[in-house]
Each structure stands twice: as C-alpha cells, then as structure tokens.
Amino acid sequence: MKENWERVKSSILLEDQEIQFAVEKWKPDLSIQRIEVLSGGLSHTNYKITFMKEEPIVLRVSESEENLRMEKTLHDHLHKYKKVPLFHKLISLKEYKAGILQWKQGRTLKDMLYEGTPSVSGKLGYSAGLELANIRQYPFEKSGFFDQHLDVVEPFEMTQERYLETMEMFLGPHISRWIEKEMIDQIRDFAKKWSELISLDDSSSALVHADYNGLNLLGDEEGITAVLDWEFAMAGSIYWDIGNFIRYPNTPNFSYCEKGFIAGLKSQGIILPKEWKQIARLYDLLGL
Structure with a gap:
C-alpha cells in the first residue's frame, strides 16, 4: 500500500x-x-x-x-x-x-485484511461502505478545495473535458522522472477510452475524505472504529473515495472486502451503475 x-x-x-x-x-x-x-x-x-x-x-x-x-x-x-x-x-x-x-483505538484495515479471513474482510468492507455513506451526508453547493473555514475557494467541477485537460496537465514532461513512457501512454489511453463515463457520475457534491483507504481506517472484528487523517478533504464526487478505497485490489482478501463495501453503500441507498469501477479508476488516476 x-x-x-x-x-x-x-x-x-x-x-x-x-x-x-x-x-x-x-x-x-x-x-x-x-x-x-x-x-x-x-x-x-x-x-x-x-x-x-x-x-x-x-x-x-x-x-x-x-x-x-x-x-x-x-x-x-x-x-x-x-x-x-x-x-x-x-x-x-x-x-x-x-x-x-x-487517540483512537483500532488496527489499520490494511493489517486486518492481511491477517484476517474472508468473512471478517467482508464485514470490514461493509462497515467501510456504511462509514463512507455517513461522510456523504455532509453536502456542499459546489465541488472543489476548502479554505480553513470549509468554504470552497478553488472550484473543481468534473466534466469529460475538464478530466482530460487535468490528466494532460498531470502527464506533463516532469512526470517522466517517476513513470516510464510506456506507463504514461497506458494511463493516457485509459483516460481517453473511458473518460466519457464521467457523465454517468450523478453523485452530488458532498464531503470527500480524499485519502479513504486501509491505512486511514481503523477497525476491529466488528467493523470500522475510526476514520483518520483528513488533511486532503474536499467537496466533490463519491468516486474520489471509492477509487481510493479500491486502489489496491491485490491486497489479501480484498475481493471479499470490496463486495462488502459495495453492499454497505447499497444498504444506505447509494446505488452505483454497472460501470462504477471504471469511473472510480478514472477519479483515482487524478488522485495519485
């Protein structure tokens, strides 16, 4: 991770x-x-x-x-x-x-997935879905980045055009210091292929943790006990946090965790389209 x-x-x-x-x-x-x-x-x-x-x-x-x-x-x-x-x-x-x-008690979700069982991993994922649904109950009039008063002072409304423009900015000449050209081309091709799916994102602007993953979620065998490290919080789409959460699919037991996660969201009335994973991957590419 x-x-x-x-x-x-x-x-x-x-x-x-x-x-x-x-x-x-x-x-x-x-x-x-x-x-x-x-x-x-x-x-x-x-x-x-x-x-x-x-x-x-x-x-x-x-x-x-x-x-x-x-x-x-x-x-x-x-x-x-x-x-x-x-x-x-x-x-x-x-x-x-x-x-x-x-101080909040609990072990990181990452550690619990590595050491856990399919049933516990599914329960943790379900709980993580519930907690994300709770976070989404704090709405904002527009998407973007906060000042110290939680006012959105840098708006960022996502459209297909805005997405591709932002991706090209991220893939500028400086990026070759960290990523090989072949990988850069693969990222660009993925963005161009799937960016039209941004139009399927009908989630309203609400609180985004923006680092919602197994290192910032604590839990026990009953579920998530704490959500930590809000330094990157913003207002926007739920797919920022979904993409972050599913970023590491090769983590042991993660398939069970992911199924529980989507079920937890669904139980709170958050129904995702069949293309949800591609949309989440698109958002997470910008979050990297």
Whole structure:
C-alpha cells in the first residue's frame, strides 16, 4: 500500500522537551510516559503521546497553519460523527502549528485484511461502505478545495473535458522522472477510452475524505472504529473515495472486502451503475 510512497514533505522531528512544551499548552499537569513517532502521513508528522494516568493523544505537527485550521474546523463540524477523533486544541510550536487530537483505538484495515479471513474482510468492507455513506451526508453547493473555514475557494467541477485537460496537465514532461513512457501512454489511453463515463457520475457534491483507504481506517472484528487523517478533504464526487478505497485490489482478501463495501453503500441507498469501477479508476488516476 501507500506506506511506501514518498512523503510530500520531510518529517518534522521534535525534541522531547518541545513535545512536553506543546502538551503543557493544552494541559500543564500531565506527566508524559512515552513518545512515539507514528508511521504514515504524507505531509504532517504524527506523534502518539502516552501519559501516566490520562488517555493517549496524537500530536499532529505541520508547516501549514491553514491546513491544520481546516482540519480542526472539519473535526469540529463532524463532532457528532463518533468515528472521527476529537480535535482538542490548535497550538503554535516553534515555526510549526500542531494539533492535539484524541487517540483512537483500532488496527489499520490494511493489517486486518492481511491477517484476517474472508468473512471478517467482508464485514470490514461493509462497515467501510456504511462509514463512507455517513461522510456523504455532509453536502456542499459546489465541488472543489476548502479554505480553513470549509468554504470552497478553488472550484473543481468534473466534466469529460475538464478530466482530460487535468490528466494532460498531470502527464506533463516532469512526470517522466517517476513513470516510464510506456506507463504514461497506458494511463493516457485509459483516460481517453473511458473518460466519457464521467457523465454517468450523478453523485452530488458532498464531503470527500480524499485519502479513504486501509491505512486511514481503523477497525476491529466488528467493523470500522475510526476514520483518520483528513488533511486532503474536499467537496466533490463519491468516486474520489471509492477509487481510493479500491486502489489496491491485490491486497489479501480484498475481493471479499470490496463486495462488502459495495453492499454497505447499497444498504444506505447509494446505488452505483454497472460501470462504477471504471469511473472510480478514472477519479483515482487524478488522485495519485
């Protein structure tokens, strides 16, 4: 999965006393027992902080104040949605901004699929479908990218023409540093062949997690327990998140998970056309 992707920015490494200072800005009397750098995160750096008597927290450190403010606004907006961690406080820390978030228990969906059974994988997929349906209950008037107040300030309305224009921009000369020409040609051919299916996307503009996959979903054998890492959230089509979710079909037991996922969406009234997978792949190509 994407744990092997390059980070967008270098990790932000803090000294223990700097982390203690950050915690004291929230609750000055807490005694830190352990500090652990968490894996994952393509632009922020996350620390798990364990205390002697209190529940653990996550210290989420970023160079982007606006992005963290957007996340806090979103977490506050979703406070009734129990699968999203509470965002306790936003603080300044040296030249960075840091968020103090609730620690959520659970194992990553990715790990559970690797170690699980078909029945458990199907149940997890079903639960992931339910949670995506819950996320879609937060509508927006237009699609695009948020400012810190969750206003759409960079509209992005998807049409076949807009899709192909955006794909050509992504496949510009710089992309050859990472992808061989043969693969670039295959991506371009796929986009041209299937882009007309964009017209079948009748989902309205609503909240998009934009990184909805097995590394950002926690769970147990009963289902999904948490949806983490909202740094790329936006407003738009459900296919952004569907495409992200099905990106790794070779993951063990994923076929059972995918069937459960679609069933979970269907149970909430989200009925997809027979071409849903091609549409989701189209969106996910832009999400890469």
